[in-house]
Amino acid sequence: MAQPPNPNSLTRTHKLPGDVVVTIRPIRPEDAAIEKKFVDNLSDSSRYYRFFYALKEITPSMVDRFTRIDPETETALIAVIGHPPGETEIGVARYSTLPEGETCEFAVVVADEWQGSGIGTRLMRPLVADARARGLSRMDGFVLFENSNMLKFVKALGFKITADPGDPAVARASLKL
Numbered sequence: 001m002a003q004p005p006n007p008n009s010l011t012r013t014h015k016l017p018g019d020v021v022v023t024i025r026p027i028r029p030e031d032a033a034i035e036k037k038f039v040d041n042l043s044d045s046s047r048y049y050r051f052f053y054a055l056k057e058i059t060p061s062m063v064d065r066f067t068r069i070d071p072e073t074e075t076a077l078i079a080v081i082g083h084p085p086g087e088t089e090i091g092v093a094r095y096s097t098l099p100e101g102e103t104c105e106f107a108v109v110v111a112d113e114w115q116g117s118g119i120g121t122r123l124m125r126p127l128v129a130d131a132r133a134r135g136l137s138r139m140d141g142f143v144l145f146e147n148s149n150m151l152k153f154v155k156a157l158g159f160k161i162t163a164d165p166g167d168p169a170v171a172r173a174s175l176k177l
Contacts, residue, residue: 010077010126016117020081024122027076027092029067034080036063038089043112049147050109066094073097075130079110079119090114093123095131095139103138104131115149124157132177141173 011025027035039047039058047055058066069076076094080087093108106127110119131139142164143150151161151171159173 010075010130012122012126014118014122022090022119022122023080024077024126025080027067027069027078027094031078031089032063032067034087034089035067035078035092038092038111039063041111042109046109046112049144049150050107052142052144066092069094075127077123077127079114079123091119091123093120093127095127097134097136102136103140104136106139106141108141120153121157128157128175128177136177138177139175143171143173145169145171 011023014022014024016022036058039055039062042050044054066076074094074096076092078089079091080089082088089111091108091110091114093106095104095106097104106124108120108124108127110117110123128139139159141154141159143154143161145151146169151173154173155161157175159175161171161173164170164172
């Protein structure tokens with residue numbers, strides 16, 4: 001597998017309508033507070049679609065796990081508005097390399113009020129590029145079939161949708177890298 005890229009190479013800024021500047025960058029351990037606030041402020045349905053269960057509040061161990069990634073096997077990008085120390089997280093996308101070392105599993109979620117604004121695409125494109133640069137062959141994610149917006153989103157990014165043989169309520173979204 002190729003070397004992980006320099007984290008600074010994954011940092012980008014985008015100007016959205018209304019002159020809103022969004023920065024896409026790797027997550028860091030010091031982002032724990034904004035990660036917790038982000039997840040806790042997701043609607044019940046957005047948390048359910050992301051975690052596949054009715055998560056009421058993110059635990060400290062989950063926050064630690066989400067912000068202290070292993071750069072050898074994972075990449076996690078966040079979308080933020082504002083500047084430190086007053087940044088607000090509005091989206092996150094991540095992947096983890098699977099044990100066989102050739103494929104990875106991704107997850108992405110955008111704050112409810114920012115869904116449909118292009119933040120998900122701005123997070124996923126560099127995430128996919130990073131997985132390719134590492135020499136991974138495929139990116140997979142799991143989506144509840146009832147989450148039609150997410151299914152449309154990943155299809156638009158080129159992911160192929162198939163039924164998960166282990167669970168009829170779940171779709172597997174796969175992208176050949």
